[in-house]
Amino acid sequence: MPIPEDVTGEEIDKDVRQELQSLPKTLAEDVAKNLVMVARLIDEDPEGAYGYSRVALRLASRVAAVREAAGFAAYANQKYTEALAEFRAARRMTGTVELWPLMADCERGLGRPEKALDMAGAPEVQKLDKAGQVEMRLVAAGARRDMGQLDAAIVTLQSSELASSSVQPWTARLRYAYADALHAAGRSGEAREWFAKAVEADRDGSTDASDRLAELDGVEFTDALGEDEADDTEAASDDKD
Template sequence: MTGEEIDRSVRQELMSLPKTLAIDVARNLVMVAQLLDEDPERAYGYARVALRLASRVAAVREAAGFAAYGVEKYSEALTEFRAARRMSGAVDLWPIMADCERGIGRPERALAMAGEPEVRQLDKAGQVEMRLVAAGARRDLGQAEAAVVTLQSQELASTAVHPWTARLRYAYADALLAVGREQDAREWFAKTVEADSGGTTNAADRLAEIDGVEFVDALDPDADEPGEE
């Protein structure tokens, strides 16, 4: 691990630091990126080291925010995201900041953020993410029908497949199921499966559950023998 593996834009931010310090910070940030999904606790540890070394670098504060978010330290994550946004002026963290508000237990604040001017500055992926957060906030508040309506959009109706398509369709199917619209939910779980080539959701399992299909592990010693009830 040399630190050279880090994104070029982050490397440029680190150029404001002494060379040896920049290398140390870069190495820690690379480890955060590599471990964030598979071992969030270790990623959080590396992020804390990077933060201790270079707390005035926006990329470091952002990485610390994602690491804290990964271990459900939502208040801490929100603090780091706010600092990163203040330093960089970027608006792309707005949806995850709103989701942190949900994690803290403030869904009303997340909904308020969904109506702020910053949302119009987001790219399409960011706007979809904001819609997902807003729908989640509606469900947090017990407004299940409103969550369904929130997710209805041109992006949902589109037949084109984007990186966010499967997650949007899945959220809509799950929202439909929450209000008792099982057949509609089945249709949208099926549409999710079509878009989810990377297996980012468990839509196939949810679809099988609705259809009453049960999968049995053939190697499971506790599974019934063929012919057994």
């Protein structure tokens, strides 16, 4: 797959660059460039990111960072069996537990919420950092909802992280998930309160909390451009008359 001229491979994280030092220099550079493309495209063009991840995987399947990138690309394309296999491979290579929540969410994607819940109660969760533990809580709540256990999902999300007034990288998503669960349970008043709190914490627009809040408030958005075009059409028709 083509690599844009502005991609040098130097853009990758220094830890990944260190991993690639086990490869011949030219090969390491090629792998690095493909990994840069995965990171660049995964949000806007997940299919494209997946393609570059497969190239990197073909070139250096024994590098943990490559397996991890392949897992993320597969996950972004809802290829959960493949993503789970890559995450497991990366975990075997590194011995870390960072990918545990993602592996559990892959189990959800494969229609195995019970397995995801088993993973949420595993000893590995205690080894996760705070962000990882919050992510695991979100996955567990999602699994409860998959199983139709809405009240249990709400209770799962109730935590010190949810109650905290400080804003962390995970705060908006946690508040949003809680608000969404409350709304699904018919507790619209509480849901509105938590969607509003999610909006306060969502500084980079990672959720559609503002839209959900507006929906609960009965606010309807109109397409201003569409209205202008309609006015122009009416004016043109009047001129002809």
